[in-house]
Amino acid sequence: MLPEADELAEALLDLGVPYEDIDEAVRLSRRLPDDTEALRLLEETVRELVPETAGTGETGVAGRSATEGILGSIELPELPDAAGPHARYFPLYVFAAALPRARARHRARGIPEPVSRLTLADVGRCVALHRRRHGTGGVLNAGWPTLHFRGELYQLGRLQFQRTRIGGRTGDLLAAAGLPVGPGDPALALHVPDFMGPLTPGAVDRSLALAREFFPRHHPEEQYTVATCASWLLDPQFKRHLPGDSNIVRFQDRFRLGPPPAEPEDSVPVRFVFGTTDEPLDRLPRDTVLQRAVLDHLREGGHWFIGHGWLPL
Known part of the structure; x- marks a missing residue:
């Protein structure tokens, strides 16, 4: 589930989201509880992005999964413009909700915390690029950070x-x-x-x-x-x-x-x-x-x- 407003702001900071986008993303997130379809998509996408079993299967070295393989990126679903202005930030809400799972996946691999933090903060670069190219908040090429979250x-x-x-x-x-x-x-x-x-x-x-x-x-x-x-x-x-x-x-x-x-x-x-x-x-x-x-x-x-x-x- 999506973190509450205070925790969401902290998660967005961890994801490297520029300060100028955090307030708007948190404010618009309050519309999600009233959008049952968006909530359903959010939960389904988080499960697909980082499955609960990721990194916890048969292991050979310090909790590292030997059968994980190379999964590839996924395309995140888009909310229709009619859903409202929070649609622009839907991929960002997916990444914020999936952040604990991604961190757990990294820990299972023994990934050092600084590497994990800098890797997942690439989400903020996609937000910065969206504003640079379009002048508005959003996530440019939202499928790209799915590689980071999938290890x-x-x-x-x-x-x-x-x-x-x-x-x-x-x-x-x-x-x-x-x-x-x-x-x-x-x-x-x-x-x-x-x-x-x-x-x-x-x-x-x-x-x-x-x-x-x-x-x-x-x-x-x-x-x-x-x-x-x-x-x-x-x-x-x-x-x-x-x-x-x-x-x-x-x-x-x-x-x-x-x-x-x-x-x-x-x-x-x-x-x-x-x-x-x-x-x-x-x-x-x-x-x-x-x-x-x-x-x-x-x-x-x-x-x-x-x-x-x-x-x-």
């Missing part, structure tokens, strides 16, 4: 690491490199979240070192030998626009990159760098080297692509 993604320093399986594109790259892993084998998908400071080489080194220690200890039933990444940051064309010692170029140099996909994704770097795709390109700021690189490449008739790469762990 499949962890914040380790500057980077996030997702327990996943090698796909066909990366499998071809690994086969070409002669590695004895392929499609279906475990891999860590590496993600670079917003609002976490510069992507310095030192910060990346620290995150990779934390991951190499973290996963054998807390997910010993899975062997991770490679980390993969699919990101606009790995488009090798940035090397034509950025200095060789830039953080993005040095990040790219860690990976063995595959060929670019056939379809461009011009809007992706624009959205991440400028926070919007609604403004004409000639109205966007040109204050940083990266902003100028993204815009100049597009104005020259070029396209941006999602780069795919891997690195050994």
Whole structure:
């Protein structure tokens, strides 16, 4: 069930929700008891998001479930706009209600409390992104934090690491490199979240070192030998626009990159760098080297692509 107002505010703080959204979310939550359909969906979604048996099955090491597997994300249901203004915050209420279960799941795995706290606080980043892009409260890409609540993604320093399986594109790259892993084998998908400071080489080194220690200890039933990444940051064309010692170029140099996909994704770097795709390109700021690189490449008739790469762990 959803916590009472005082406890809800504390839960939202734990989830990293910006202060400017907490008052509104708590105030609108008072409408939920009168919305029987919303309450039913809330309870069902919490049970699906973090099943009660998660992390408490047959175990081999300190309460860690050996049969948990990789569950994947889920899509959270949406309330119709006719339900009222509290519909915008429905995913946030789901995460607040599921927070005790997610913490219990982490404890069953022996996840350190600081890692658990920083991981689940990614919900607040989705709230901040919603306000940044739409100017209102809400949760942008609400399916994303379900990975955190299901024990499949962890914040380790500057980077996030997702327990996943090698796909066909990366499998071809690994086969070409002669590695004895392929499609279906475990891999860590590496993600670079917003609002976490510069992507310095030192910060990346620290995150990779934390991951190499973290996963054998807390997910010993899975062997991770490679980390993969699919990101606009790995488009090798940035090397034509950025200095060789830039953080993005040095990040790219860690990976063995595959060929670019056939379809461009011009809007992706624009959205991440400028926070919007609604403004004409000639109205966007040109204050940083990266902003100028993204815009100049597009104005020259070029396209941006999602780069795919891997690195050994």
